Amino acid sequence: MPLKVQKVALWSGEIEDKPGTLAKVLEPFAQAKVDLQVVLVERNPAKANFGVVYLGPVKGKKATEAAKSVGFSEVSTPVVLRIEGQNKPGLGHLMTNALAEAGINLSFVKASVLGNKFVAFFAFDNDADAKKASRILSTLKLPRG
Incomplete structure (x- = not known):
């Protein structure tokens, strides 16, 4: 998913x-x-x-x-994305590493898990970085199981 x-x-x-x-x-x-x-x-x-x-x-x-x-x-900055999905061990690393590899810097991250789901708020300094991050995170290949 x-x-x-x-x-x-x-x-x-x-x-x-x-x-x-x-x-x-x-x-x-x-x-x-x-x-x-x-x-x-x-x-x-x-x-x-x-x-x-x-x-x-x-x-x-x-x-x-x-x-x-x-x-x-x-406010126009920070630009914030709300990310949600099934929680899995290492998912935070997977997401932040994908953004790092794309050269995208994060302004702040707030995240929480409830049951088997997570919600995270990733903030960026500008809209261009947020749009790029949205594309990357939306298509991220997630681990099974």
Whole structure:
């Protein structure tokens, strides 16, 4: 079974690094019944006491209003691909090695396994690298068993 690869349009904003700020950011999305599929949060090493949130998808009027109400905007970088499929030992190496052999650099990777399935978010510095990576990952020959 091939990997499912799709581009994810992210919205982003800055938050204070203190208890409750992420909950406040997510509240308007919950109230609008927006089904966020990805929420990535990390501290900003360049700015003490602040973090950055990436989330998506933000589609439709209610979702867009929720995002704007917390000061978020759509970002052009990083360009993120959502990859999902059957989990197999060594698959992370197989995917990242295929990209390395193609000369594609990753901005970040977030991945998780649940049961026998995995989902990963691979980020790239530009759309050209993401498109090339999407082609490579979509056609990657996966190990059997």
